[in-house]
Amino acid sequence: MIPVSLTIKGLYSYQEETTIDFTNLTAAGLFGIFGAVGSGKSTILEAISFALYGETERLNKLDKRSYNMMNLRSKIFFINFIFTCGDCDHKYKFTVSARRSSKNFNDGGKIERLAYIWDDNWIPTSSDAEKILGLSYDNFKRTIIIPQGKFQEFLQLKEGERVQMLKEIFSLEKFELGPKVSKLSKENEIRISNLQGQMQSLPLHDHELLKDKDEQIFFLNKKVINQTNNFKIKQEEEKALQDIKGLFADVNAKIIALNTLQSKQNSIDNLDLQIKQFEQCEQVFKYPIENRNRLQQSIKNQQIETKELQVNQTSFETTIKTESAKADKLKDSYTNRELLLQKASELEKIILIKPLQEIIFKLTARIEKGSIIVKNEEKNLEAVKEQLLTVKSAITSAEQSLPDAALLVTISNWFNNKTQLQTNLVKAEQELSEAAGRASKAEADIKIKLAQLPTEIKLAGFPASLAIVKDETDRVNKEYDEQLQVLNNNQSHLKLSQKLDEFAKSLTEDSECPLCGATHHPKVFSALSVTEDLVQKQATIEELNSQKQLLNNILINLSGIYSNYETYSAQFNQKQQELNKQKNDLNNCINSFPFAGYSVEDEPLVRKQLAEIEQKNSEIKKLRKQRDDKDKELDEAGKKIATYKAGIEKFKTERAQHEGQSETLKNQVLLHVLEVETIKPVTELTNSASAFKVAHVQVTKEFEQAQKALQDNTNHLSALNGRLQELQKQISVNIDQKEGLDKQIAGLLAAEGYQTEQQVEQVLSTKLDIKQEKNNVEIFRQQLHTASVQLQEASGKVEGKEYSEQSHETLKTTLAALSKELADNTEMLVTERYELQELKQHMQMRSELQKDLDKLTVRAENLKVLGNLFRTGGFVNYVSSVYLQNLLNSANQRFYKMTRQKLMLELAEDNSFMVRDFMNNGEVRSVKTLSGGRTFQAALSLALALADNIQHLTKSKQNFFFLDEGFGSLDK
């Protein structure tokens, strides 16, 4: 894993958003993060771990992480960690966020952790960092980001934990084969049991048994062959008898069938005769009789129609005469009908002229009225123009009387500035006074403390700085130390004298002096009592120490007070300078008053003039408003006059148009007297026009109807005359044809031997399905012929042959007995053969099963061996020790150099870490005996070796390793 960037906000001490770009840092190969205690160094690592795994070293899941991890002044916290990993340097982003509840401060909200992978844009992916990095959280802490206090963990892990860790990192679970062997063993045992079960039901191989079976089958087979041959002979004899029996039965059946057909012969012959008679009559008489009858009917119908037409002819002739008279009567009215339409049209025009005359009258009145209004408005406009000139003149005179407003405003600003400077001066004086008070108080405090100093401290006047006091106190302290040194020496001397005195007092004559060995003691040392001196010296020492302590305490107090004093003094000086500056500024301001005609004392005058300007401005503003109003009024009056004039012109145009229309219409009235008609009301005129129109329509309609009826009836009469002539011709022709046919029928009756036409009609009226009946007759004759021929054939086949029913039955019984015996023996043979085959198969099967059983037994033995080898993770431990040994070799590359070839890591029998000491006969000892620094070197070498190998495992191009205060816990 190579970190790219980390963004943190609201996490622990990171209130504001902070982004760390690792790109340049990791490119440098080695980098460090430095900062004061509590500045958030470990938070960086914790943020990475939390983003990746949702786990943190400081807080467990029950510790309300969202609340406790969130900065107390933040409402949200989030982590955004981007990194690359894997052989293709896939880029991942892990984000964590939580939002504090707005209602409950203690509720840090739900933590949301998401992951993305970069593929042109961020695509959501699984947030399982263990899958992405190939490391569990625990191993991540041991190999990539090692938290505080965890650095030695791998070095000091117990064997089981270390094996577990190596199993997880290097996926050594695949070497945990015990369960698989156990599974295979169980399957093998089941298969053995299964085989044994199968073999129990199978016979052992028996050669004698097989031989007996073969002989038995041979004899049985021979017997079946003989019986089969005998059966076939008898079967053929029986078949011959069965055939003869069938032939005789066939002859009898055919005789019966022939007899049945012959019994129907007479009735069929009669039917045949009847059919032939019908067909002959139909052929000879049917057409002439039907034609004659049709002609007869036609003549009858034509005669009826002739009579009806003659009646209609008389009726039409009468109607035509009546209608001709009516048309002659309507002809004059019809010829003059257009005058009616013209009268109606002229009345309609008079109706149109009447409203036009009214409109013209109204328009004339409005034009006259509008002209009067325009004159009045023009007078009003002149009056407003005069008022406007008056207001403009007033504005001009007011503006000319205004003083110089810009100058007055500038002077006013100068006075404002002066007032501000005066206010600042007062404020500066007040602040100076306060600063002086604080400095005086601090000085008084210093004086009180100085008065508490020992009398040895000699200070001339009030010391201006703490350094002077410190120099003096250092001098006195030094004197105290010298005095203490002297006193301590004296005290030691006194204590020695006291001891010697005690020793001398214990000496007796003739006893050996332990110092010089003399037995004679002529001048024994004698010291005066020193106890009192010792007590006095001790009291002096304590007093001096007390004085020193007092001195130090006062000095500490003075340090604080002097600090305040210096601050306040500095503030006083600063305020003094500010006051001076304010005074100078004010003086400069007053001395540089630049306005001619005014003095520094003229502030009230300036204010008064400004007020006057304001008042005059107000008046001018009012006048300007009046001017604007008059301008507006003038404008509106002009617009109004223009509008009125335009209206009058419009009315005049309309009046001219209507007058033109009226004159045109009047010129078109010819048949009426206009003066008379215009007096009449419009309703009367409208009714008269409508009456003329109706009369025109009625005359036209009646005349045209009469003409049309006359024409129609004339046409009908003409057609009717034509039809009468045609009918009379047809009747004459049909009568001639009918007489010819009557003669032809009489000749045919005589030729065919019929007396009357009724006899023929009787024959033809017979109801027979001639086609069906003819078919029945034909079928019968064919059946009769076929039966005769078949009977002859069957009789020929049995000629010279005999059949005995008894002999046939006897033969059948014999054949059935033979068949049963043969079937029994055949079944017995098949059974014997099957049993033999099955026996052989079972014996073969048992033999093969035995071979399988032998193999499985060997397999069981081998599985047992493997099971013992893999029991309790033996193989995993072995592989783990191999990996561990290799890991140690890798770690020693660094550790051996770090220790300047003095130490090397080794692996003990129990896989615990040992160290070989090249400086002590190459002896081996536990890593626990290493010093703190050496332990760090060993742990660092191991951690780097692990990181190297994880890089190799994850196929990453680079490796990354974060160590949080590796030295911090070495000497625990």
Added chain:
Amino acid sequence: MAWLQNNQQALVEITMVTNEFLSAKDRKALNEAHPAIVNIIPEVKNKAFVLNQQGAIDLSKSIEQLFTEYFYRSKGQKPDIAMLELFKEVLGTED
């Protein structure tokens, strides 16, 4: 040793090339011979004690090889073909 005695004022770092490991006695003798020995670097010639230079973990070793080695260490002989085949079958078995 003579050089050490003749150069008592120098700060010294010695690389001791020996056949066997240095003993405490050897170190004591060196330190007594000179008061300012800063560092003694032992270099043992005997190859048995020299750092194994094959530092990287050999992850290329197959599981069959590891099993053969483990079998040999446990049983004192190499596994036969049947055993190796059975081992491969065990590897291919699903839990």
